Amino acid sequence: MEPLTLLQLNQRIARLIVTPDTQNVWVTAELSDVAVRSGHCYMELLQKDPATGRTLAKARAAIWASAFPAIRSGFYAATGQDFVTGLKVMVRLSVSMHAVYGMSLVINAVNPDYTMGDLIRRRNEMIARLKSEGIFDMNRSLVPAEPTLRVAVISAPGAAGFGDFMNQLSASPLRLRFVTRLFPAIMQGERTARSVMEALATVEREQTDWDIVVIIRGGGATSDLLGFEDYDLAATVARFPLPVMVGIGHERDVTVLDYVACIRVKTPTAAAEWLLAKGKECIDRLDSLGRDIALAVSGYLGGCKEQLGAIEGRLPALPAAMLARASSRADRLALALQQLSSRATAPHVARIDRLTLALRQIASGITTPRRVNLEKYGATLAAASSATLSARRNRIEALAQLLDALSPEATLRRGYSITRVGGHAVTDPSQVVPGDVLHTTLAGGTVTSIVE
Structure with missing residues (x-):
């Protein structure tokens, strides 16, 4: 038998x-x-054992340049991502x-719904696993401290997203004093999860120094x-003892971390805007409390001023009232003394x-003379009358001295004075201004003066 050439074998x-059975067929695989x-886009298509991850099948594939731009743009528009290793397609x-x-597989179309469905399924x-283990809501249920000023940031050093975050905080007109520290991590590729978990472990060892953890990454595919x-x-974030904030990608981007983070x-x-908004809420509450306190103090002071005004209005009439009461009391004492005497x-x-x-009877001879010791009766009568009158005189003098000591005139004689402006007694220097005319009442008269 004559041998075949390699070309003949490949042709066979x-x-x-x-x-027809190997043309335009739909195949599921991992890139x-x-x-x-x-x-051109070159790749390998893999099929792995779901249980062990062992590769069961592998083949080379390509999308030629004539079709690649259209396939690529359509897939990105539908899924928001490019063709990358690890993607199910x-x-x-x-x-x-x-x-x-040699043999190759030429791709001419891609179904983006399958890829999206696989991501959502995973x-x-x-x-579901996080919920079954009872940790899904642990971080979500935490309440951030107020104000939230001590921020541990997990991001890639020099990343645009980290720069935007810091610029937003520093440019705020609120002038809040945030304390921030970067805990660097890889934010793209196969090492992302492990790197972020290591950064979280470092933050956890210093958890008393921080109010919140912020995991941020800028946009991209x-x-x-x-x-x-x-x-x-996701489990690490769900169990983390501090509130975790996740800001990854664009508005449309969603990861499993968005479901478990606080x-x-x-x-x-x-x-950054969220942190600034929380700070402004605290400032607004403090302003409101300050206004309430000022209003309460103003009301209290107003009441005190009204009381002082009422007392000030009654003060000029107090001396006359005291004299009237003292005079009435003296009259009562004099009457009582008279009745007692x-x-x-x-x-x-x-x-x-x-x-x-x-x-008289003895003198007139009406009665029988007897020995009457007139001197004895006279001395006794004189002594009794003198003692009684002396005691009453001393009591009256004591009452008079007490009345005199209680009178306003006695207070003035001791060196005190009463200064009035506009008919109102002055009790504080703040009640007078330059140019006011003061009338000062002394024990010996009244002095008029002008405030300079």
Whole structure:
């Protein structure tokens, strides 16, 4: 048997594999080693065992430059991401056998719905697992401290998103004093999840120094965010003891972290705006409390001023009232003294009357003379009258002295004075202004003066 040339063998293989059954067929696979060269997109298609991750099948594939721009733009418009390693796809391809380059699979269409469905399916599986383990709502239920000023930032050093975040905080007219520190991490690629978890572990060791953790990354292709679609990273965020804010990508971008974090914002700039808004809320509450306190103090002082005004209005009439009360009391004491003296001397007067009658009878010879010690009766009567009158005189003098000590005139004689302006007594220097005429009442008269 005559041997075949290599060209003849490849041609025979081409006739065997390039058949209607291998043309324009839909195939599901995972992309690997994606590369774009000279307008063509080269890749490998893989099939892996779901349980072990072992590769079950592998084949080279390509999208030629004639079709690649249209396929690429359509896929990006539908999914928001480019063709990258690790992406699950459904492609329509044809088997091609080239005599020089060998067999390859030529892709002529891609179904973006399959890719989106696979991402959503994996995310839903992670969310269901987090819920079943009871950790899904742990970080979501935390309440950020107020004000939220101590911020631990997890981002890539020098990234535009981190710069936008810091510029937004520093440019605010509120002048809030934020304390920030960057905990660097890789924010794209296969090492993203592990790097972010390491940064979170560092923050956790210093958790008493921080109020909140902010994980931020600027925009880009949705495929750049696949590193955040990781169960271990999501579980770490869900269990984290401090509130976590996630601002990754654009408004349309969503990762599993957005479901478990305490706060989700659309961009790094929005994360800074959230912190500034919380700070402004605290400032507004302090302003409101300050106004309430000022209003309460103003009302209290107003009441005190009214009381002082009423007291000031009554002050000029107080001396006259005190004199009237003292005079009335003196009158009452004098009347009581008179009544008391009358009751005390009445028995002695009656005795004197009886003695006088007896003397007259003796003198007139009406009664039988007997020995009457007139000197003894006279001395006794004189002593009793003198003692009674002396005691009453002393009591009256004591009451008079007390009345004099309580009078306003006595206060003035002790060196005090009363100064009035406009008829009102002055109790504080703030009540007078330059040019006011003061009238000062002294014990010996009144002095008029002008305030300079």
